[in-house]
Amino acid sequence: MLPPFLRFVKGVVDCEDIPLNVSREGYQDSALMAKLKSYLTKRVIKSLKEEAEKDPSAYNKWYKDFEMFIKEGSIDHEYKKDMSLLNRYGLNIQDGVVSLKDYISIKKPTQDRILYMFAPSKSAANESPYAYPLTKAGIPVLITNTHIDEMIFRELDTFEGLKFSNI
Numbered sequence: 001m002l003p004p005f006l007r008f009v010k011g012v013v014d015c016e017d018i019p020l021n022v023s024r025e026g027y028q029d030s031a032l033m034a035k036l037k038s039y040l041t042k043r044v045i046k047s048l049k050e051e052a053e054k055d056p057s058a059y060n061k062w063y064k065d066f067e068m069f070i071k072e073g074s075i076d077h078e079y080k081k082d083m084s085l086l087n088r089y090g091l092n093i094q095d096g097v098v099s100l101k102d103y104i105s106i107k108k109p110t111q112d113r114i115l116y117m118f119a120p121s122k123s124a125a126n127e128s129p130y131a132y133p134l135t136k137a138g139i140p141v142l143i144t145n146t147h148i149d150e151m152i153f154r155e156l157d158t159f160e161g162l163k164f165s166n167i
Contacts, residue, residue, distance in 0.1 A: 089149070108140075116165070
């Protein structure tokens with residue numbers, strides 16, 4: 001019922017419109033099932049967004065366990081914009097993790113790009129000769145630690161009008 005990137009979600013769907021005596025192939029090909037799949041996926045994503053906004057610290061703890069599923073969904077063509085809002089990244093100028101929306105709110109007013117770099121840890125990123133001048137100037141740089149993040153940034157291309165740029 002759900003796309004592969006939401007395979008961690010378990011549950012039962014009760015819908016009175018689905019007949020009980022139809023074969024599995026009939027379910028998969030029906031327009032009702034496609035509509036139900038779309039609705040369920042949007043509902044799960046909405047619930048995750050609400051949880052991320054309501055209790056960010058609890059969401060961030062949960063995110064550590066399910067990070068790869070969320071990032072996988074960020075590459076899905078249909079849901080990439082919604083799923084990318086759920087991702088969290090390290091930042092060179094502060095501790096903790098931030099979302100892309102958080103990054104937009106703390107970036108310098110003159111910045112015309114979302115800056116990021118791949119590094120195994122925050123300390124490795126801050127020791128990088130590429131990041132040092134930016135960190136010293138207080139310019140935020142997203143620190144990514146998985147290669148899938150670069151694929152996400154390429155797939156998204158822009159976020160709120162700003163292009164992604166690997167420093």
